[in-house]
Amino acid sequence: MSLSIFAAAVSMLEAASTYSAPGVVSTGEAVTFWILGPLALAAAAGMVFARNAVHSAMCLIAVMFCFAVFYIVQEAPFLGFVQIIVYTGAVMMLFLFVLMLVGRDSSDSVVEVLRGQRLAALTFGIGLAALLVAALGRALVAVTPAGLGEAGSINNVTGIGRLIFTDYLFAFELTSALLITAALGAIVLAFAQTAAHAKRGQRATVTARLRGEHDRISPLPGPGVYATANSVAVPALLPDGSVAPESLSEIIDSTPVREIEQPEPDAHALTGRPAHLDEAGDLR
Amino acid sequence: MSPTYYLLLSALLFCVGAVGVLVRRNAIVVFMCIELMLNAVNLSLVTFARVNGTLDGQVMAFFVMVVAAAEVVVGLAIIMSIFRTRRTASVDDANLLKY
Numbered sequence: 001m002s003l004s005i006f007a008a009a010v011s012m013l014e015a016a017s018t019y020s021a022p023g024v025v026s027t028g029e030a031v032t033f034w035i036l037g038p039l040a041l042a043a044a045a046g047m048v049f050a051r052n053a054v055h056s057a058m059c060l061i062a063v064m065f066c067f068a069v070f071y072i073v074q075e076a077p078f079l080g081f082v083q084i085i086v087y088t089g090a091v092m093m094l095f096l097f098v099l100m101l102v103g104r105d106s107s108d109s110v111v112e113v114l115r116g117q118r119l120a121a122l123t124f125g126i127g128l129a130a131l132l133v134a135a136l137g138r139a140l141v142a143v144t145p146a147g148l149g150e151a152g153s154i155n156n157v158t159g160i161g162r163l164i165f166t167d168y169l170f171a172f173e174l175t176s177a178l179l180i181t182a183a184l185g186a187i188v189l190a191f192a193q194t195a196a197h198a199k200r201g202q203r204a205t206v207t208a209r210l211r212g213e214h215d216r217i218s219p220l221p222g223p224g225v226y227a228t229a230n231s232v233a234v235p236a237l238l239p240d241g242s243v244a245p246e247s248l249s250e251i252i253d254s255t256p257v258r259e260i261e262q263p264e265p266d267a268h269a270l271t272g273r274p275a276h277l278d279e280a281g282d283l284r
Numbered sequence: 285m286s287p288t289y290y291l292l293l294s295a296l297l298f299c300v301g302a303v304g305v306l307v308r309r310n311a312i313v314v315f316m317c318i319e320l321m322l323n324a325v326n327l328s329l330v331t332f333a334r335v336n337g338t339l340d341g342q343v344m345a346f347f348v349m350v351v352a353a354a355e356v357v358v359g360l361a362i363i364m365s366i367f368r369t370r371r372t373a374s375v376d377d378a379n380l381l382k383y
């Protein structure tokens with residue numbers, strides 16, 4: 001509801017400021033400022049003093065909406081919408097994402113690590129505020145804005161684009177390099193930990209096996225399954241009919257079980273030929 | 285009313301952000317306070333552009349926004365990797381480089 005009020009106020013004020021003479025601050029703008037300014041300050045204080053980090057993020061979103069309205073009122077409509085899209089849309093969503101990843105309930109510790117640090121910080125902040133307010137109040141109290149005229153309303157995007165691609169072209173190019181570097185840096189930082197213990201692929205495993213890095217080339221044989229028993233205690237048989245000892249788990253081996261009768265090793269067990277033919281030297 | 289009040293507001297918000305950076309211990313909240321300080325500076329840049337009657341201040345604010353976006357990406361990635369190794373997002377616990 002408050003957002004729709006904001007939007008109505010913004011459209012009204014933009015219309016008012018477009019048709020007013022430059023150098024004049026309209027009454028509507030003053031009303032907007034005196035409503036949203038204290039609101040922004042309160043939300044900023046809430047961000048600093050909220051215990052829960054998610055509440056801090058919500059307060060910061062409110063501050064950024066207020067800033068967007070200020071930009072639009074102050075003849076910078078492009079920056080106002082960029083503020084809403086980039087900051088409240090992208091950056092704050094990123095913050096909330098990381099907050100949820102890190103853990104929503106990771107609230108601040110109340111323990112003061114450095115003694116008197118909070119008091120010192122508050123004193124510093126109040127002192128800095130007093131200095132800045134005093135200096136600004138003395139220096140700029142009766143200034144009349146020159147105003148941007150058309151460049152602040154309908155020609156705003158055109159003017160900013162012209163400036164970016166003429167006077168600030170080099171800085172703009174540097175910006176693209178900065179963005180690419182930041183994206184690469186984020187990728188490197190996000191993948192640095194997962195690369196350390198990455199899973200080995202099938203091909204790499206086979207190569208390592210053939211190179212002798214494992215105990216044996218093939219995986220361990222599984223337990224045998226017969227028509228009379230489907231227990232894992234039943235061992236697998238080797239081609240000659242003998243028990244493959246590796247197919248039995250050591251735990252099962254150590255528990256008392258019924259002895260399985262060992263048949264004589266028979267090289268022709270699978271072909272069905274009797275073993276004595278071999279001994280007679282019939283085929284060899 | 286004159287645009288000076290915008291500058292006063294931006295100075296106050298900058299101070300609130302600075303106090304937040306000094307007081308809070310959660311790294312993500314510290315980061316949000318830095319964002320608040322950058323935004324406050326942006327507001328003063330926009331106000332200066334209006335007072336001077338040129339668009340240069342708005343272009344500066346635009347560049348500040350771009351740099352802030354890049355900074356947020358890298359900073360949050362650093363916070364995430366610290367959280368992965370130390371299981372904490374508190375600035376007090378990331379003290380390996382201290383001594």
